[in-house]
Amino acid sequence: xxxxxxxxxxxxxxxxxxxxxxxxxxxxAVAQTxxxxxxxxxxxxxxxxLPAQIGGLVLLNGDxxxxxGLKRFVGLPPTFVGPGFLPYLPNSVDFxxxxxxALGDWVAIALMPPSTPESVATFEESPLMLAPLxxxxxxxxxxxxxxxxxxxxxxxxxxxxxxxxxxxxxxxxIDEPTPSEAPGEAELNPAPFKSSGAAKSxxxxxxxxxxxxxxxxxxxxxxxxxxxxxxxxxxxxADFPExxxxxxPPPIVPPLxxxxxxxxxxxxxxxxxxxRWLDTRQTGQPKLADDARFQxxxxxxxxxxxxxxxxxxxxxxxxxxxxEVPELPPIPLPxxxxxxxxxxxxxxxxxxxxxxxxxxxxxxxxxxxxxxxSTTAYRTPQPENASPPSLAALPSRLPASTYLALTSRGFDGxxxxxxxxxxxxxxxxxxxxxxxxxxxxxxxxxxxxxxxIRWMDGEYGLFFFPSKRGLFPAVDPRLPFGIGLMVExxxxxxxxxxxxxxxxxIRDVSQDAVAIHTRQIDTRGVTHWQVTNEETGEVLSALSxxxxxxxxxxxxxxxxxxxxxxxxxxxxxxxxxxxxxxxxPFPQPNDGYFYLNVGSTLAFVxxxxxxxxxxxxxxxxxxxxxxxxxxxxxxTSGSESAKQADFFLVISPRQ
Numbered sequence: 001x002x003x004x005x006x007x008x009x010x011x012x013x014x015x016x017x018x019x020x021x022x023x024x025x026x027x028x029a030v031a032q033t034x035x036x037x038x039x040x041x042x043x044x045x046x047x048x049x050l051p052a053q054i055g056g057l058v059l060l061n062g063d064x065x066x067x068x069g070l071k072r073f074v075g076l077p078p079t080f081v082g083p084g085f086l087p088y089l090p091n092s093v094d095f096x097x098x099x100x101x102a103l104g105d106w107v108a109i110a111l112m113p114p115s116t117p118e119s120v121a122t123f124e125e126s127p128l129m130l131a132p133l134x135x136x137x138x139x140x141x142x143x144x145x146x147x148x149x150x151x152x153x154x155x156x157x158x159x160x161x162x163x164x165x166x167x168x169x170x171x172x173x174i175d176e177p178t179p180s181e182a183p184g185e186a187e188l189n190p191a192p193f194k195s196s197g198a199a200k201s202x203x204x205x206x207x208x209x210x211x212x213x214x215x216x217x218x219x220x221x222x223x224x225x226x227x228x229x230x231x232x233x234x235x236x237x238a239d240f241p242e243x244x245x246x247x248x249p250p251p252i253v254p255p256l257x258x259x260x261x262x263x264x265x266x267x268x269x270x271x272x273x274x275x276r277w278l279d280t281r282q283t284g285q286p287k288l289a290d291d292a293r294f295q296x297x298x299x300x301x302x303x304x305x306x307x308x309x310x311x312x313x314x315x316x317x318x319x320x321x322x323x324e325v326p327e328l329p330p331i332p333l334p335x336x337x338x339x340x341x342x343x344x345x346x347x348x349x350x351x352x353x354x355x356x357x358x359x360x361x362x363x364x365x366x367x368x369x370x371x372x373x374s375t376t377a378y379r380t381p382q383p384e385n386a387s388p389p390s391l392a393a394l395p396s397r398l399p400a401s402t403y404l405a406l407t408s409r410g411f412d413g414x415x416x417x418x419x420x421x422x423x424x425x426x427x428x429x430x431x432x433x434x435x436x437x438x439x440x441x442x443x444x445x446x447x448x449x450x451x452x453i454r455w456m457d458g459e460y461g462l463f464f465f466p467s468k469r470g471l472f473p474a475v476d477p478r479l480p481f482g483i484g485l486m487v488e489x490x491x492x493x494x495x496x497x498x499x500x501x502x503x504x505x506i507r508d509v510s511q512d513a514v515a516i517h518t519r520q521i522d523t524r525g526v527t528h529w530q531v532t533n534e535e536t537g538e539v540l541s542a543l544s545x546x547x548x549x550x551x552x553x554x555x556x557x558x559x560x561x562x563x564x565x566x567x568x569x570x571x572x573x574x575x576x577x578x579x580x581x582x583x584x585p586f587p588q589p590n591d592g593y594f595y596l597n598v599g600s601t602l603a604f605v606x607x608x609x610x611x612x613x614x615x616x617x618x619x620x621x622x623x624x625x626x627x628x629x630x631x632x633x634x635x636t637s638g639s640e641s642a643k644q645a646d647f648f649l650v651i652s653p654r655q
Contacts, residue, residue, distance in 0.1 A: 047294065049281065051113060056316075058109045098145075102135045114126075152167055162260075165258050172250065297311045406593075407463075436448065461486045487553045492547070513532075526566065528559040548567060579595060599631070
């Protein structure tokens, strides 16, 4: 990909919207709420005047009635009229009075293609906002309002019979604080954090040394009120060459150009995208409205009631690049941290285009909150990526009171996809995957991939749930929760062999301070690790594991949580109303869930922090902001032709 040289990187909220659309990874179409009618969508007006070869676009619904659905969940000003703004136009332009009465169906923010098929355009110089108008607007009033926010005078010129209004790039003036506004010493040097006492727990003191036992390369130091400073020779002062880290440039206000042409208000960060749009209208290029991939996007049932819709055809996306930014020198830490440049981003775009032919997404409001859906269509069929035909079984095994759960299938495949393999070059620096494998080999004398990961080939789930028993409540009574891990396997002997090796290792490094016992729960044998408090004689069960059936392994933080979940919880997650509401719209079967019960999690956080001297809970502002959110959930699914993802934020209606 040929990059334009010397371009300045300017990203505003509109550019970020477009980049989010084109870089979106696989996602999913969502089932509809039965009580909501699905109107038949019409082709957006802007699609009739945009070329099919755009790099991507975001559509902003201009129908104020669609945006009124937000008022059921979000406290908006009484004068709010959706969508409330137009990209690139400053707040000085009165949207409700000047724009909304004349606004048409959909506003587009599009990446205009380069002027010739052989050239490459940058994302920074290509966005164009296009708003259809149903009646004449006072363009001179808009120009005057914009001019009141700019230092430079407006320039007017004609291009193909259209008047363009332009403002150059400007440095943003920043008001320096007066001496009276400068932060005082108390603000610059706040009081040190006071430990809650959990770090001084006798149980925790006994557990911490085992984390630094032989064979492990990441010892954990015991918490102390005032730790001793590190020796200077161990962490020498880093030398930051002044020439390598120049002063950052001052913030800028991007250039702006606007015009009105044939019933459309157009705006862009410079005149070039507007000129290219006017040129395409003269040359009679194929229209976006006639493109089969775009028609597939607007045919989705949620399209007409969406607040935002994004779309990109990756064939045309390859004609764009991020303006070249040189790679910065690595930060001189003990392990140098590389700083990425623009080339890595451009390489990721090329990889996306090689795998997917089109990407789209949508956000909309339904009866219970905010919904989102994204879909990525493969270039060639990918049957190995299709969701399995069977329904997920783990939600029936998890407790209904679960705070957070992450479930999926085939951890072995996920591991192989995200963890780097050892380099074939013997002189190459070991990657983190190689280092982790070496640490496991040194500690357990096991092959991480073959002896541990390989047998995790079925469903798996990590979850947090309320419990007054086990490791965390013993460390601090204000931590009444447990952690559980369920793994389904087709090779139980391999899993049992791993735990046998792990038990021998723990006995060795703890010098038998960790006692490993077995017991029966409902005719099933379980193993648990015990630590005895030398000061009080109290016995703590820190870890427990056992089999719920022939193939399903459960690991918990102590024997107490194990007893609460084995053979099954009193009430299961799949029977929970909150979970049912959060996942009801998702396709079945699917690849698994991410689920967060926000209400119960906020209650836990609120109880975790005591009130300060002023009687205010430190978590008060968090609970105030998120208090109306009931749950957050995500699911992925797919077929051999596309991968999809659903997002659902369940929100309590405003009183």
